[in-house]
Amino acid sequence: MTAAKRAIADALVASAIDLAADELTRRVQSTRPEISPSTVYRVLDEFEELAIVEHAHLGHGATVYHLAGVPHGHLVCTGCGLSFEVPAELFDPLARDLLERYGFTLDRHHVAVAGLCERCRARDQDRRADPSH
């Protein structure tokens, strides 16, 4: 294994949450500034083929990556942009339904659904109740 791969793997292990390639590159470069973004993308691709890493698409934002082995879905708030990781089992009933009705096999660790978090929901309702709009 090469130095670049080592550094990228380390950064992935060290981070608790999903990271965009962008952010991952920044972290890797804090130790090894010579490692280029393209290498990060290439290594991530390779890691994915080896099933070491998985990615998900969070709305319009950049693709995020995380170590495989901790399956989880994502809730993305369209109000504030924050995203939350939730256990993959939450999607099991849906997965069963999709398989039965459409023959579609849901990829649970790749799921990101949009909506409003509690806070943004509340703010939205206030706005609707408020006459000034």
Added chain:
Amino acid sequence: MTAAKRAIADALVASAIDLAADELTRRVQSTRPEISPSTVYRVLDEFEELAIVEHAHLGHGATVYHLAGVPHGHLVCTGCGLSFEVPAELFDPLARDLLERYGFTLDRHHVAVAGLCERCRARDQDRRADPSH
């Protein structure tokens, strides 16, 4: 209402499926070649604010747009790239769950989940059974 908006609205009404801004621009330009992509993006934004149009993110592909009023979710096959529209009610149980457990209000018409369609699933299993890999 301006000519550009009229043309874009017409193209949206005429298309049965969700379109990327890219494809929508192409269709609009087949009639009015002078209409620029930036106008398409700007008008789509405006239509969204008026709740005439909604968008969804299908995996790593471009954002797709469709007329509001026909709520539906999307299944995106990571094998062949095809996407399927499914009734929004399919996500109601999940929506209920997310609200109860996380206070998260699912945006049903904005949902796109990844997985494998029947055909790609089958191909995948074949590949796994086949010794040549």
Added chain:
DNA sequence: CTAAGTGCAAATAATTTGCAACATG
């Protein structure tokens, strides 16, 4: 008229690719 809307070209952002230099086994 006058503000809103538009075309065009340039700017961003995320990602990919070509290629020559380099490191690893």
Added chain:
DNA sequence: CATGTTGCAAATTATTTGCACTTAG
């Protein structure tokens, strides 16, 4: 030493923005 890896710069794709010009009301 042969091959797989990398860094860098340039190319791509999707989208946004600045700005001068046009058009609808």
